[in-house]
Amino acid sequence: MGVSVMTGRVHVTATINGEPRDFLCEPRQSLLEVLRDGLSLTGAKEGCNNGNCGACNVIMDGRLVNSCLVLGVEAQSCAITTIEGLGTPDGLHPLQQKFLEHAALQCGVCTPGFIVSAKALLDARPNPSEHEIRWWLAGNLCRCTGYDKIVRAVQDAAATLRGAR
Amino acid sequence: MRVISYAVPATVDGAVAILAEHGPRARILAGGTDLIVQVRENLRDCDVFVDVKHVPALTTIELTADGSMVLGAAVPCYQIYRDDRIRALFPALVDSASIIGGTAIQGRASIGGNLCNSGPAADSIPTLIVYSVVCDIVGPQGRRRVAVEDFSTAPGRNVLAPDELLVSLTFPAQPAQAGAHYLRFIPRDEMDIAEVGVAAQVVLNGDTIKSGRIALGAVAPTPLFVPAATLAMAGMPAVEAAYEHAAVEAQLAAKPITDMRGTVEHRKHLVGVLTKRALRRAVERAKGA
Numbered sequence: 001m002g003v004s005v006m007t008g009r010v011h012v013t014a015t016i017n018g019e020p021r022d023f024l025c026e027p028r029q030s031l032l033e034v035l036r037d038g039l040s041l042t043g044a045k046e047g048c049n050n051g052n053c054g055a056c057n058v059i060m061d062g063r064l065v066n067s068c069l070v071l072g073v074e075a076q077s078c079a080i081t082t083i084e085g086l087g088t089p090d091g092l093h094p095l096q097q098k099f100l101e102h103a104a105l106q107c108g109v110c111t112p113g114f115i116v117s118a119k120a121l122l123d124a125r126p127n128p129s130e131h132e133i134r135w136w137l138a139g140n141l142c143r144c145t146g147y148d149k150i151v152r153a154v155q156d157a158a159a160t161l162r163g164a165r
Numbered sequence: 166m167r168v169i170s171y172a173v174p175a176t177v178d179g180a181v182a183i184l185a186e187h188g189p190r191a192r193i194l195a196g197g198t199d200l201i202v203q204v205r206e207n208l209r210d211c212d213v214f215v216d217v218k219h220v221p222a223l224t225t226i227e228l229t230a231d232g233s234m235v236l237g238a239a240v241p242c243y244q245i246y247r248d249d250r251i252r253a254l255f256p257a258l259v260d261s262a263s264i265i266g267g268t269a270i271q272g273r274a275s276i277g278g279n280l281c282n283s284g285p286a287a288d289s290i291p292t293l294i295v296y297s298v299v300c301d302i303v304g305p306q307g308r309r310r311v312a313v314e315d316f317s318t319a320p321g322r323n324v325l326a327p328d329e330l331l332v333s334l335t336f337p338a339q340p341a342q343a344g345a346h347y348l349r350f351i352p353r354d355e356m357d358i359a360e361v362g363v364a365a366q367v368v369l370n371g372d373t374i375k376s377g378r379i380a381l382g383a384v385a386p387t388p389l390f391v392p393a394a395t396l397a398m399a400g401m402p403a404v405e406a407a408y409e410h411a412a413v414e415a416q417l418a419a420k421p422i423t424d425m426r427g428t429v430e431h432r433k434h435l436v437g438v439l440t441k442r443a444l445r446r447a448v449e450r451a452k453g454a
Contacts, residue, residue, distance in 0.1 A: 003172055003173070003174045003175075003179040003180075003182065003183055004172070005170045005171070005172040005183065005187075005213060006170060006171045006172065006173075007168060007170040007171075008168070010171065026168075026169070027169050027170055027171035027214055028168075028169040028204075030201070049205070050202045050205070050206075051198055051202060051266070051269070051270055052356075054267070054269060057269050060272070063241075063243055063272035064268050064269045064272045065269050065272045065273050066198075066269045066270065066273075068201075069196075069197055069198050069201050069202065069269075069270075069273060070197065070201075070273070071171070071194070071197065071201065071214065071216075073171045073216075074197075074216065074218075117268065117269065120268070121268075135354075135355060136268050137268075138267045138268070138354070138355040138356045139266065139267020139268055139269050139270060139356055140267075
């Protein structure tokens with residue numbers, strides 16, 4: 001059928017945080033490995049590496065995914081948003097600002113995943129209920145905060161973003 | 166560390182050719198939420214990832230005017246629960262797709278993948294059974310169709326030969342006054358594996374149950390169709406007594422084990438409770454609620 005089977009290092013082109021990027025990766029490597037080790041985008045964290053904790057979450061073509069459960073080669077022609085694409089040190093995204101104001105983090109390892117997941121939620125639903133927030137973020141685990149401050153920060157950021165519209 | 170290759174066929178025949186060439190160590194990659202973990206943890210041998218997400222037959226949802234649906238095997242859960250047409254026609258499928266993993270898993274995981282992974286507690290398979298879904302399978306010998314209740318054969322095993330591919334799932338049109346529901350019991354609110362899952366489907370004739378189907382998850386080596394529940398309900402008024410009859414048959418059919426998620430006794434109890442709850446909601450939906 002003439003289908004090529006790619007072995008060794010594969011050349012991949014993708015749009016990452018709005019910029020065209022290309023990289024080489026082996027088919028066995030996860031998108032998370034590529035982001036962190038290849039592209040030095042170390043915001044996404046490796047927590048469980050099996051899809052339970054959400055610390056590596058990124059937005060891929062508009063949908064939230066665990067980057068540890070995506071192969072780097074699958075990113076070909078995709079648009080990926082990582083935590084690095086949300087704000088800058090001088091211009092924080094409202095979610096980042098509200099996480100700071102509400103002290104919605106302690107150790108911080110889960111925070112990039114929570115903020116990326118919350119961004120995907122607010123992109124889809126600008127005015128989520130507390131239940132919707134908790135349900136959407138069920139795949140993000142935090143062992144420090146008890147979640148309450150995280151939920152409040154997301155609610156507050158949602159209000160800010162609605163006001164800016 | 167073994168080298169793994171990657172192939173992106175554009176057609177069903179292209180995918181089957183790769184499976185035929187590379188044998189059982191070529192693995193179909195749809196959402197990857199099971200496969201990538203299994204390969205990483207050395208639970209499954211894999212020499213080639215065969216990414217089928219560029220094969221149109223596996224990624225499309227085809228709804229026909231008569232109300233039937235052909236669901237591509239690699240369509241991810243999030244695409245199912247945000248589709249208003251599926252919500253209206255096959256709401257129990259939306260019930261399942263909404264609780265498989267969390268949001269990020271649902272962005273990738275497919276119903277076809279959930280079926281092919283063939284877990285006893287898979288949240289979609291009881292739903293597929295009560296909707297009388299037919300699996301469309303293609304291999305080197307051509308096409309064959311398998312009723313979904315015959316697909317899983319043991320935990321993690323199914324009727325697919327190593328060179329066969331699940332292409333799509335055909336949902337027959339639901340009759341008028343039909344309703345269905347899937348629910349499960351887990352110890353927390355979300356993101357867990359079912360201790361028991363139950364799908365129910367009913368077709369009403371006024372206030373009478375014309376026919377119904379019950380299927381169970383996590384109480385046998387494979388998801389379980391309970392034909393005796395169909396017989397127990399047929400012709401009865403759609404009230405508690407009928408649900409009670411069906412629940413007793415479901416409990417008799419269940420062959421659970423005791424494990425980390427629950428005991429035999431608790432699972433049997435849950436089968437009864439959840440069968441009645443699933444039927445109540447299915448009847449509400451059949452009445453348009």
